[in-house]
Amino acid sequence: MAAQNLQSVPAELTPEEDAAGQAHFDRIIAEDSRIEPRDWMPAAYRKTLLRQVSQHAHSEIIGMQPEANWISRAPSLKRKAILMAKVQDEAGHGLYLYSAAETLGQSRDKMMDDLIAGKARYSSIFNYPALTWADMGAIGWLVDGAAICNQVPLCRASYGPYGRAMVRICKEESFHQRQGFEILLELSNGTPEQKQMAQDAVNRWYAPALMMFGPPDDDSPNSKQSMAWNIKRFSNDELRSRFVGMMVEQVRVLGLTLPDDQIRFNEDTRKWEHGPLDWDEFHEVLAGRGPCNAQRLERRRAAHDDGAWVREAAAAYADKQRAKQSAKQQKEYAA
Numbered sequence: 001m002a003a004q005n006l007q008s009v010p011a012e013l014t015p016e017e018d019a020a021g022q023a024h025f026d027r028i029i030a031e032d033s034r035i036e037p038r039d040w041m042p043a044a045y046r047k048t049l050l051r052q053v054s055q056h057a058h059s060e061i062i063g064m065q066p067e068a069n070w071i072s073r074a075p076s077l078k079r080k081a082i083l084m085a086k087v088q089d090e091a092g093h094g095l096y097l098y099s100a101a102e103t104l105g106q107s108r109d110k111m112m113d114d115l116i117a118g119k120a121r122y123s124s125i126f127n128y129p130a131l132t133w134a135d136m137g138a139i140g141w142l143v144d145g146a147a148i149c150n151q152v153p154l155c156r157a158s159y160g161p162y163g164r165a166m167v168r169i170c171k172e173e174s175f176h177q178r179q180g181f182e183i184l185l186e187l188s189n190g191t192p193e194q195k196q197m198a199q200d201a202v203n204r205w206y207a208p209a210l211m212m213f214g215p216p217d218d219d220s221p222n223s224k225q226s227m228a229w230n231i232k233r234f235s236n237d238e239l240r241s242r243f244v245g246m247m248v249e250q251v252r253v254l255g256l257t258l259p260d261d262q263i264r265f266n267e268d269t270r271k272w273e274h275g276p277l278d279w280d281e282f283h284e285v286l287a288g289r290g291p292c293n294a295q296r297l298e299r300r301r302a303a304h305d306d307g308a309w310v311r312e313a314a315a316a317y318a319d320k321q322r323a324k325q326s327a328k329q330q331k332e333y334a335a
C-alpha cells in the first residue's frame, strides 16, 4: 500500500545532467530556499535526510509508549482526556514524518520493518521507564521541551516536506510542554509527598533530556555537513545551552530544582553551562542496552502484528476503489 505512494527515485542521469542538478542544488542551498522531492539532490543529502526523518518518525511513535502506560492510571477524567490527546498527537507526528520520509524514496513498510527488526534508531530518551504520575509532568516539561528547542529551527530545514511537517509538530509540542509544566506545578503546590514525587521525576528525566540534543559538538561528526546543507541550523551544544537557560527560569516558577549544581551563565561566552553528562550511558542506551529498549520494541512488534488486519483491509479497499475508477474510465473512453 505504502509503496504506491512513493515518489520516484531519479533514474540514471548523464554526467551533464548530474552537473546541472548539482549546480541547481547548490544555488538553492546558497539562497536558503527549499529542495523539493522531485529536485535533483546529492545521494548523501538524501541519505542523511532519510536517516534523520525516519529516526524522528520512529521516536514519535515509540515515544507514545511511556505515556500510554499511564492513560488508564491518570488521576482524573480530565487528566486522562488530556494525556490521551497528547499521545494521539505523537502518533500524528509519526504519520507526518513517515510521509515526509517516503518522499525521499523509501516505503513506510521498509522503515517499519527496520524499526521492529531493531535495525533503526530512535531517540534514546524513550528507553527510560515512566515510574510515577509525576513522570507525565517531567516528560511533557523536559522531553517535549527539549524536542521544541531542537525542532523549531528544523521548521526552516532545507528539505521542504520535512520543514513543513515540523511547523505543525512544533505547534502541538508547545501544548505538550505546557501540559507537562502544569502537572508539575500542581504537584509542586500539593502535599509534601506530591512535591517530592515531582522533584524525583525531574531528577530522573533532567540528564536524559539534555542528552536528547545529541553528543557534544566535538563528537558529532555529521553535524557540520548537516549545517552546510541547511538541515541543522545550530549545533548540539548550542541548543543544549539554550534549553538549560529556559529550564533555569521555569524551574523557579515550579518551586523545584534541577539536579545540577554546576549550571551557570558564562558572561564571556554569553552561554549557559551545565555539569558533566554520562555519555557512556547515552551510548549504551543507544546501542540497545537501556532499561526499556527490549520492552519498547516488543510492544511495537505486537502493535504492528495487531494492526495487520487494518492494513490488509485498507489495501483491499484501495484496490477496489482503483478497480472501480479504472472501470469507470474505460467506460468513458468507450463512450
Ligand SMILES: [Fe+2]
Binding pocket: 060, 089, 090, 093, 169, 173
Ligand atoms: Fe511529537
Ligand SMILES: [Fe+2]
Binding pocket: 090, 144, 147, 172, 173, 176
Ligand atoms: Fe510531544
